[in-house]
Amino acid sequence: MHPEAFISDNDLNGFMAVIHGLDRKKGLDLILHTPGGDIEATRSIVEYLYKMFGKNIGSIVPHMAMSAGTMIACATKKVSLAKHSCLGPTDPHINGLPAMGVLAEVDRAIQEIKAEPLKQIIWQQVFAKYPPAFILNCERSIEGSRSMVKAWLQSGMLSDHDNPEQAAEATVGQLMNYGGTSGHNQHFLIDKCKEIGLKIIEIEHNQEFQEAVLSVHHAYMASFARTKSIKIIENCDGGTWAVAV
Secondary structure (H helix, E strand, O other), X not given: OOHHHOEOOOHHHHHHHHXXXXXXXXXXXXXXXXXXXOHHHHHHHHHHHHHHHOOOEEEEEOOEEOOHHHXXXXXXXOXXXXXXXXXXXXXXXXXXXXXXHHHHHHHHXXXXXXXXXXXXXXXXXXXXXXXXXXXXXXXXXXHHHHHHHHHHHHHOOOOOOOOHHHHXXXXXXXXXXXXXXXXXXXXXXXXXXXXXXXXXXXXXXXXXXXXXXXXXXXHHHHXXXXXXXXXXXXXXXXXXEEEEO
């Protein structure tokens, strides 16, 4: 997949362009279809949307919003999903490597070396591939992602829970359950998203809404198939910001 297809700092320019002139008092329904991307770019987008619309933001996922896309969905007051829609794990990656996987590897190395000291020779070769401070950066990235999504859930989607902090912590724990998922691209379908604790609206419960959402989604998929565009940010009034290759 082309690097520009992922969420990046450049996308904030797109959001600024298409939000300009909108009636912000109406709130925002954000249709998301993304493979994910940069964590800090995601933070800046969410914080910008909060400044523009407050917490009056809903998300609609006609197909998938993975990784950082899931983080954005968690920053909204509710997520509308179809039976085939999915979110995904929010465990961060650094230089293409899973940060939680690296730390799990460190823990495993410690346990194995304690049991069999000669194994440190093998593990030395494994950790030699990491640059200085890489493991610390993994820890920092994990904690940053965890606290970010927890804060958004606690103050937004789960704010009316009896114990918002506890509910947010439990939900984040499942979104970042490295050992409990088969991969970073695991698909959390609608039932799993409900089980995780997210507020889910079933798109199929409203036929008119379903047809409108899927019509929009299919129109964009056709646009990607027939043009060189790989990313489109567009508002309801036709204001468009696009990236083409």
